[in-house]
Amino acid sequence: MYGNDFAPLLEQVDSAERDLQQAAGRDVAAGTDLQDYFDTIVAADQKIEPRDWMPEAYRKTLIRQIAQHAHSEIIGMQPEGNWISRAPSLKRKAILLAKVQDEAGHGLYLYAAAETLGVSRDELVEMLIDGRQKYSSIFNYPTLTWADVGAIGWLVDGAAIVNQVPLCRCSYGPYARAMIRVCKEESFHQRQGFEILHTLSHGTPEQKAMAQDAVDRWWYPSLAMFGPPDTDSTHSERSMAWKIKRFSNDELRQRFVDMCVQQAEVLDLRIPDPDLRWDEERGHYAFTQPDYDELMRVIKGDGPCNQERMAHRRRAHEDGAWVREAAQAYAGKREKSAV
Ligand SMILES: [Fe+2]
Ligand SMILES: [Fe+2]
Numbered sequence: 001m002y003g004n005d006f007a008p009l010l011e012q013v014d015s016a017e018r019d020l021q022q023a024a025g026r027d028v029a030a031g032t033d034l035q036d037y038f039d040t041i042v043a044a045d046q047k048i049e050p051r052d053w054m055p056e057a058y059r060k061t062l063i064r065q066i067a068q069h070a071h072s073e074i075i076g077m078q079p080e081g082n083w084i085s086r087a088p089s090l091k092r093k094a095i096l097l098a099k100v101q102d103e104a105g106h107g108l109y110l111y112a113a114a115e116t117l118g119v120s121r122d123e124l125v126e127m128l129i130d131g132r133q134k135y136s137s138i139f140n141y142p143t144l145t146w147a148d149v150g151a152i153g154w155l156v157d158g159a160a161i162v163n164q165v166p167l168c169r170c171s172y173g174p175y176a177r178a179m180i181r182v183c184k185e186e187s188f189h190q191r192q193g194f195e196i197l198h199t200l201s202h203g204t205p206e207q208k209a210m211a212q213d214a215v216d217r218w219w220y221p222s223l224a225m226f227g228p229p230d231t232d233s234t235h236s237e238r239s240m241a242w243k244i245k246r247f248s249n250d251e252l253r254q255r256f257v258d259m260c261v262q263q264a265e266v267l268d269l270r271i272p273d274p275d276l277r278w279d280e281e282r283g284h285y286a287f288t289q290p291d292y293d294e295l296m297r298v299i300k301g302d303g304p305c306n307q308e309r310m311a312h313r314r315r316a317h318e319d320g321a322w323v324r325e326a327a328q329a330y331a332g333k334r335e336k337s338a339v
Contacts, residue, residue, distance in 0.1 A: 009165050013183045016168035020176055023047060042243050047173035050116040058242055062172050063117050064133070065244065070110035071128045071135035075309050077103045079143040080152060088146060092196075096149060099189050106182045113174040129314055137295060138225050140303030147200055147207075147214035153193015154267075155215070155222040155260070161186045162256045163226065166246035175244075194263065201268050208268075215264075216272040224290040226253040232292070257287045 023046045034053040041048055048054055077100050084100065087093035111121045127133040138156055143149065164186065167179040200211035227233060227249040239245035247255075257276075264271050279286040297303070 009161055010184070010187055012165050013168050013180055016165075016176070017180045019045070019169070020047065020173075020180070042171050045169075045171075045243070047176060048171055049173045057238070058244075059117050061239060061242070061244065062175065063114055063119050065239075066110055066114040066117075066175055067119075067124045067127065067133050068135060070107050070114060070124065071133060072139065073103045073107035073110060074128075075135045075139045075313060076156075078309055078312055079139055079141070079305075080149055082143050083146060083149050086146070087149075095192055099153070099192060102185050102189065106185070109178040109181060113172075113178045116174045125317065129310070129317060131301075131310075134299065136225060137298040137303060138221050140298050140305045140309060141217070141221055142305050144217075145210050145214060147197065147210040148218070150193045150196030150200060150211065151214035151218040153189050153191075154197055154263070155193070155218045156225070157186050157189035157193060158260070159222045159225045159256050161190060162252055162259070166252075167244075169243070169246060171243035194267070197267050197269065211267075212269055215269050219272050220290040223253055223257070223287075224292070224295040226250075226256065228292055228295065229289070254284050257285050261285055 023044075035055070038048065038052070038054055038058075041052070048058075080096060080103075081100050084093060084096055087096050111124060114124060115121055124133065128135065143152070161183060164179055164183050168176055168183060170176045170179065197211050197215070200207040202208075230236065230248045230250045233249050236245060236248060240248075260271065261276070273288045275286065275288050277286055298306070301307075
């Protein structure tokens with residue numbers, strides 16, 4: 001009942017993990033020219049590691065992408081954290097608490113991966129807080145009811161998995177390894193969301209209506225998580241050549257829609273798209289595209305919760321200053337006593 005279409009995706013994560021381990025032992029006859037070495041490693045599907053030379057643009061692209069991903073994990077704790085104290089039972093509360101904690105852990109793995117590229121976590125947090133770096137626009141939508149927690153797990157974590165499974169094969173080693181761990185945990189998040197919606201949609205008519213309303217509001221923003229259409233995507237081509245990105249935004253979006261249709265049937269909930277239909281010729285579902293103008297507006301800061309999310313993040317950062325200072329003072333003391 002868990003919409004186990006995600007099982008093949010998890011197999012892909014396992015196979016990426018096996019390939020990653022094997023690639024490390026493979027002999028590659030690369031020249032001594034730095035660019036040549038880099039190109040050969042990428043072409044052989046081996047991993048570029050922090051010690052290796054890499055083109056400056058590759059490093060910058062990765063810092064931008066990994067940082068944006070890390071920020072999304074941390075900001076993404078807010079919409080669901082909003083429901084921890086109001087979860088309908090102790091069991092639901094414990095599960096949600098664990099899930100939100102997982103997201104903090106994902107942020108940590110990713111900040112650590114970004115740090116291997118020569119940027120500090122402090123700098124990254126600063127860039128988030130002063131708006132130089134972004135986070136996923138999906139977290140600028142409000143969670144109005146308990147069913148939203150289900151819809152986020154099913155759709156938002158579901159879309160995240162579809163986006164992130166190919167990143168397990170990313171050419172940069174620390175990012176690929178972080179993604180393998182993240183994807184394994186995300187599959188649990190997707191299932192808990194599916195299970196919440198399944199319970200509601202098989203409950204009272206009011207509960208079912210609440211579940212449907214949540215899916216109605218989260219469907220299109222979830223489709224927009226895959227980014228602008230391929231025709232407008234600015235960073236794609238080079239990222240593909242560097243094997244950071246493996247599939248285009250539109251390919252991944254289509255994959256996600258195809259997976260959701262069957263799951264919505266099991267849930268007995270309607271996908272809010274009157275034009276959704278099986279396209280025999282293409283072997284995929286035809287669907288209505290999300291409103292990309294809205295996506296751009298939300299990215300630029302004009303979503304329903306942008307200000308609130310950033311204000312909360314800033315406050316949390318300021319409130320945590322004493323912890324950072326204490327940790328630094330303690331590290332300083334230990335260093336002194338080690339001399
Ligand atoms: Fe996550
Ligand atoms: Fe998640």
